[in-house]
Amino acid sequence: MTQYLKLFLWFAVALLGAFAVSGIALNRGESINALWLITAAVCIYAIAYRFYAAWIAAKVLVLDETRATPAERLNNGRDFIPTNKWIVFGHHFAAIAGPGPLIGPTLAAQFGYLPGTLWILIGAVLGGAVQDMVTLFFSTRRNGRSLGQMARDEIGVVGGSAALVGTFLIMIILIAVLGLVVVNAMKHSPWATSTVAATIPIAMIIGLYMRNIRPGRVLEASVIGVVLLLLSVWLGGWIDHHQDLRPLFDHGGVPLAYAIILYGFAAAVLPVWLLLAPRDYLSTFMKLGTILLLAVAIVILRPEIHMPAVTQFVDGTGPIFGGKLFPFVFITIACGAISGFHALISSGTTPKLLSNERDIRMIGYGGMLLESFVAIMAMIAATVLDPGVFFAINSPAGVVGAEAADAIAKINSWGFAVTVEQMQQLAKDMGESTLFARTGGAPSLAVGMASIFGSAFGKDMLAIWYHFAIMFEAIFILTTLDAGTRVGRFMLQDLLGNFNKKLGETSYMPSVIFTSSLVVAGWGYFLYIGVIDPNGGVNILWPLFGIANQLLAAIALCVATGILVKSGKLKFAWVTGLPLTWLVIITTTAAYEKIFSTDVRVGFFAAADDMATKLAAGLLSPEKAAVAPQLIFNQHLDAYLTLFFVIVLWVVIIDMLRLCARYLAGRPVLRLSEVPHEPSRLVENWVRD
Amino acid sequence: MLKKIKHLWHILRQLSGDDAYDQYLKHHAEFHQSTVDAPAALTRKEFYKLWQDNKWKGISRCC
Numbered sequence: 001m002t003q004y005l006k007l008f009l010w011f012a013v014a015l016l017g018a019f020a021v022s023g024i025a026l027n028r029g030e031s032i033n034a035l036w037l038i039t040a041a042v043c044i045y046a047i048a049y050r051f052y053a054a055w056i057a058a059k060v061l062v063l064d065e066t067r068a069t070p071a072e073r074l075n076n077g078r079d080f081i082p083t084n085k086w087i088v089f090g091h092h093f094a095a096i097a098g099p100g101p102l103i104g105p106t107l108a109a110q111f112g113y114l115p116g117t118l119w120i121l122i123g124a125v126l127g128g129a130v131q132d133m134v135t136l137f138f139s140t141r142r143n144g145r146s147l148g149q150m151a152r153d154e155i156g157v158v159g160g161s162a163a164l165v166g167t168f169l170i171m172i173i174l175i176a177v178l179g180l181v182v183v184n185a186m187k188h189s190p191w192a193t194s195t196v197a198a199t200i201p202i203a204m205i206i207g208l209y210m211r212n213i214r215p216g217r218v219l220e221a222s223v224i225g226v227v228l229l230l231l232s233v234w235l236g237g238w239i240d241h242h243q244d245l246r247p248l249f250d251h252g253g254v255p256l257a258y259a260i261i262l263y264g265f266a267a268a269v270l271p272v273w274l275l276l277a278p279r280d281y282l283s284t285f286m287k288l289g290t291i292l293l294l295a296v297a298i299v300i301l302r303p304e305i306h307m308p309a310v311t312q313f314v315d316g317t318g319p320i321f322g323g324k325l326f327p328f329v330f331i332t333i334a335c336g337a338i339s340g341f342h343a344l345i346s347s348g349t350t351p352k353l354l355s356n357e358r359d360i361r362m363i364g365y366g367g368m369l370l371e372s373f374v375a376i377m378a379m380i381a382a383t384v385l386d387p388g389v390f391f392a393i394n395s396p397a398g399v400v401g402a403e404a405a406d407a408i409a410k411i412n413s414w415g416f417a418v419t420v421e422q423m424q425q426l427a428k429d430m431g432e433s434t435l436f437a438r439t440g441g442a443p444s445l446a447v448g449m450a451s452i453f454g455s456a457f458g459k460d461m462l463a464i465w466y467h468f469a470i471m472f473e474a475i476f477i478l479t480t481l482d483a484g485t486r487v488g489r490f491m492l493q494d495l496l497g498n499f500n501k502k503l504g505e506t507s508y509m510p511s512v513i514f515t516s517s518l519v520v521a522g523w524g525y526f527l528y529i530g531v532i533d534p535n536g537g538v539n540i541l542w543p544l545f546g547i548a549n550q551l552l553a554a555i556a557l558c559v560a561t562g563i564l565v566k567s568g569k570l571k572f573a574w575v576t577g578l579p580l581t582w583l584v585i586i587t588t589t590a591a592y593e594k595i596f597s598t599d600v601r602v603g604f605f606a607a608a609d610d611m612a613t614k615l616a617a618g619l620l621s622p623e624k625a626a627v628a629p630q631l632i633f634n635q636h637l638d639a640y641l642t643l644f645f646v647i648v649l650w651v652v653i654i655d656m657l658r659l660c661a662r663y664l665a666g667r668p669v670l671r672l673s674e675v676p677h678e679p680s681r682l683v684e685n686w687v688r689d
Numbered sequence: 690m691l692k693k694i695k696h697l698w699h700i701l702r703q704l705s706g707d708d709a710y711d712q713y714l715k716h717h718a719e720f721h722q723s724t725v726d727a728p729a730a731l732t733r734k735e736f737y738k739l740w741q742d743n744k745w746k747g748i749s750r751c752c
Contacts, residue, residue, distance in 0.1 A: 077716030079743055083703070090704040100752035146747075167748075174752050216737040219707040272745040273738060280750065281705070335752050344748045483750040490746060506746075549752065 010050065017043025024309070025114060031304045034380045037117060038298065041376045045369045048125040053133065053365040057358075060564070060572040061137045065358040068680040070143045070351060080144075082355035082682060085362060091353065092367045094284045095345045096132070097291075099178060099477045100335025100549075101375035106441035106448075107542060108332040109382040109390065110318040112310040115329045116379055123330070123337025124372035127579035131553055132342045133364030134560040134576055139347035140354055141674045147347045151559050153673040154566070155655055162652045163555050167344065168491050169645070170548035172519070174341075175264070175484045176526035177541040178477045183256045183531055184440035184538070185470050190249035191240040191431055193256070195467055196474045197249070198232035199279070200263070206278035218281060225282045226289075229475070233468050240431060253531040260481075261524040267482035268489050268516040276482045283476035290472045294377050294449060297456040307383035307390065312414070319395035320439070321539040322601025323593065327586040331546035336375025338579065340552025342368065355682060381448030382441075388418025389426065393444040396536030397437040407436055431463030439536035442473045488519035529634045532627045539601070543594060544638060547587055551649050554583040558656040565660045566672055584653060591646040595639050604639035608632045710736050 020040035024032060057063045074080040083091075108116040139145055145153070148167065152160025186193040206225040214220060239245045251259075267275050311318075314325035321332065335341070346364060354360065382390060391411050392400075400407040404420050411418055427435045430447060438444070446469035453465040490506060492515040497504015503511045530537025557580035564573045597603030600610040608631075614620050615628045663669045702708040710733050721727035731739065 075716065077713045077720070078740065081712065081716070084700075086700065087703045095749055096751045098750065098752045178752075211734070211737065215734040216710050216740075217707065218705045218709075219702060222705065273741050276745055277741045339752065341751045345751050348747050349744075349749055480750050480752060483745065483748075486745060487748050545752075 010047070013043050013046050017047060024117065027309060031306055033302055034298055034305055034384060035302045037113070037305070037376055037380055040117075041121060041373055044121050044125060045373070048129070049361075049365060049369060052125065053129065053361050056130065056133065056365075056575060057361040060569065060575050061134065061360075063137070063357045063360055064677070065356050066680055067357055068678045068682075069140055069354045069357060070675075071354055072680055072682055073678060074143065074352075079349070080352045083353040084355070085359040088350060088353045088355075088359065089363050089367060092345065092350045092363050093370055094288070095349065096339075096342045096367060097287065097371045097374055098335065098480050099181070099473060100339060100341075101371055102378040102445055102473065103181060103441040103542075104333040104335055104546075105375045105379040106382040106445050107320050107394070107538070108329050109307060109379060110311065110313050110320045110394070111325055111329055112314075113305055113307050113379060113383040114309040115314070115325055116333055117376065119329055119333055120337050120372055120375045120379065123333070124368055124375075127553075127582065128336075128338035128342070128372065129365040129368035130575060130579060131338060131340075131556055131560070132346050132368045133360060135343045135556050136346040136351055136354075136364035137357075137360050138560060138563055140351040140357065140360065143675055144351040145347060145673075147343045147556055147559065150347060150563075150673075151555065151652075154559055154670060155562050155652070155659055156670065158655045159555070159558065159652050162648045163552075163559075164491070166340075166548070166552050166555055166645075166648055168488060169641070170341070170545070170552055171484045171488050171491075172522045173526065173541065173545045173548050175481050175488075175523040176530065177538065177545045178481055179257070179260045179264070179523065179527040180530040180537050180541060181440035181442050182474050182477050182481075183253055183260060183527070184438060184536070185442040185446070185474065186251075186256050187253050187438075188250055188434075189432055189470075190246045191236040191463075191467050192470045192474075193249040193251065194239045194245075195232050195236035195471045196478075198235065199229065199282070199471070199475050199478070200275070202228045202232065203275055203279040203282060206282065207274045210278060211273045221278065222281045222285050225278065226285055229282060229286065229471065230468075233464060233471055236467055237431060237463060254528070257524075257527050257531045261520060261527065263478075264481055264485050264523070265516055265520045267478075268485040268520065269512055272486075276479070276486065279475065279482065280479050283479040286472050287476050290449075290469075291374055291377070294381070294452065297452045298377060298380060301452060301456045303380070303384040303452060303455070305380065305383045306385065307387050311387075316599065316602065319391060319399045321543060322599060323543070323590075327590040327593070328543065330582075330586040331543050331550065331590045333375065334546045334549040334553075336372050336378070338550070338553050338583070339371075340549050340554070340556055342371075343552065343556035356680070378445060381445055381452060384452065385444065385448050386416075386418060388412070388416035389423070389447070390444060391416055392418055392423055393435050393438050393447060394441070395437060396439050396534070396539065398533075398535035400437070402437070404434075404436055429462045430466040432466070437536070439538050441538070442470060445473065446470045485516065485519050485523070488522075489515045492518060526634075529630060533631060533634075534624060540604075540634075540638060543590065544642065547590055547594070547642060547645055550583050550587045551645050554580060554587065554649055555652050557583065558652050562656045562659050563672065566663050566669060570664070584649065587649060588646060591642045594642050604635045604642070608635035608639075611635070706740075709740055713740075 020036050023036050071080050071082040105116050148160055148163040151163040202225055206221045210221045316324040388411055400410040408420050446466050449469040450462050450465035454462045493504050493506055502508055530541050557576045560576040561573050593602050594604055598606050600607045611628050611632050659669055713736055714730055717730040
């Protein structure tokens with residue numbers, strides 16, 4: 001009986017999901033309700049988790065719950081600790097969910113709500129969640145080895161080095177683009193700048209508290225910190241209205257970029273307990289709390305989506321970033337659909353905490369589904385805005401013009417209604433001087449979140465909600481920036497240690513300063529160029545980041561496919577091979593277009609040539625002419641960097657295919673590095689009890 | 690009810706790492722149960738520093 005009931009229930013979920021998907025896909029009317037997106041997402045996730053993930057767990061990976069996990073075998077009470085699955089899920093989710101799934105969908109909303117939403121759903125279910133789950137599984141079977149080590153052990157030295165180089169470069173680009181997002185959110189906004197600046201001393205106070213006053217009391221300290229953060233949002237409003245204090249925090253992009261660069265260097269050199277660790281506690285609490293609040297607000301409010309399903313910008317003329325729907329929607333939304341970075345988490349801390357292999361499905365697959373859901377909410381927050389307002393906030397001055405009237409005329413000419421007064425009123429409501437050309441996604445997401453929160457919990461606090469949202473985004477962007485710079489430093493020290501032993505010591509101060517400077521200079525350069533670029537910089541850096549992130553995902557899927565084939569599971573290799581093929585197609589196409597396209601808004605070389613011609617002909621304004629040589633150099637650099645990414649990708653793929661071919665031909669290949677089976681005593685005890 | 694609240698509190702402490710030191714002490718006691726001159730456990734402060742340094746050596750935050 002219950003069996004039939006279950007069958008009926010799943011059938012109902014499938015039907016509801018199909019209905020919701022066709023509702024959002026076929027609707028061409030005025031607007032649809034955000035609840036349809038939520039319904040479609042939840043139904044698809046439920047079915048994928050119940051059937052596809054369960055099938056992968058049982059048939060492809062063959063999870064073995066009687067097998068001892070590394071946490072059990074190597075338990076040391078510190079990093080290898082058998083942990084309850086919900087706790088591991090919490091840690092894993094907090095680690096994978098960063099600013100990426102919030103920013104990507106916001107930018108991709110220029111194509112309309114439909115393409116991005118479909119890619120987030122399909123990409124996560126067939127790609128991202130599969131990648132996270134199989135990587136977690138393979139790393140668990142290898143004592144929690146990192147992706148780079150697995151690539152070296154299973155595919156070969158070439159694959160291993162490629163994974164390492166890929167990780168390092170993606171980190172540099174990621175930090176630069178995230179820094180740019182924060183700078184754009186703080187530009188000439190004393191309220192945002194003072195609030196974000198206040199997070200630094202607050203983190204330090206908490207750090208000192210946890211180290212000296214009440215060592216290790218994470219919860220008390222975090223509660224104090226969160227209260228201080230909320231106070232700082234309110235205090236920012238006071239500073240914004242204070243005549244003498246206001247100018248102290250009112251800065252243009254370049255000084256703010258230098259401040260972020262200096263801050264990043266300090267964060268990489270200072271001890272972790274002082275800045276990085278306390279900031280991370282605060283950002284994790286903020287992140288989980290705010291995402292939950294947003295979900296509740298969307299369900300209470302059920303906002304209408306105002307963005308069309310598909311806009312005319314699928315033809316590649318979009319103002320936020322140039323390039324056609326294919327392949328750029330797949331590059332723009334990396335996190336939330338499939339993110340290679342997750343493979344680093346799934347092969348890092350998480351496998352060392354698993355108490356049982358059967359938890360892999362929930363943590364690996366389920367964790368990614370939840371992140372995908374965050375991306376759907378970001379998409380909703382972006383598309384509930386009037387499209388005119390959305391484009392006014394997100395279009396760089398270089399595309400629509402620096403004057404408000406010009407920008408409005410241009411946006412109106414695309415068929416999106418918005419007026420100068422409307423934008424002025426909105427900026428006033430949000431406590432900002434202007435909301436034009438606030439590129440990077442953070443301000444528009446904050447406006448979307450503020451209007452959702454405002455409608456659900458009271459309209460008179462819009463400015464507070466807006467700056468709360470900015471603070472919330474900035475605090476964990478800065479955590480990623482700190483942590484990334486530090487990891488980059490360790491990677492570099494590890495590498496240099498091969499040439500000079502002293503340089504490889506992580507506590508040797510000259511080496512710390514030297515390597516930190518190199519890493520900061522790397523991302524600082526891209527950040528600086530992004531800030532001086534009149535087209536906003538995000539349009540260059542975000543696709544570059546997307547390509548790098550998908551490249552890392554492709555490497556992770558290559559490793560997984562190689563292992564599947566070597567384990568004699570050729571007939572299941574499509575599970576990772578399918579998303580891999582898709583990633584190879586989109587990254588290669590996107591890279592090809594970024595390098596060779598003659599459209600100046602897509603191709604790096606085309607843009608460089610165009611600017612060089614204009615510079616030579618004297619067509620540029622004096623300010624633009626002053627930065628043109630730097631921009632031209634940067635476009636060339638970006639083109640070669642993209643080329644390098646594609647070469648790395650193909651090298652790994654060819655290496656993996658060579659390995660598979662050798663295996664299938666019965667010739668010797670690297671042996672599987674799986675740790676032999678050892679029975680779990682945890683399960684035995686559990687059974688005996 | 691009280692039991693449920695206690696359980697939630699326990700989960701929250703575990704999630705945030707608030708009880709990491711308690712867990713370590715428990716592990717230390719269990720592991721060295723039969724050791725003759727067992728090494729002294731780290732103090733709360735020492736443990737916290739080591740734990741933080743370890744946590745931030747690798748990639749523990751993503752995009």
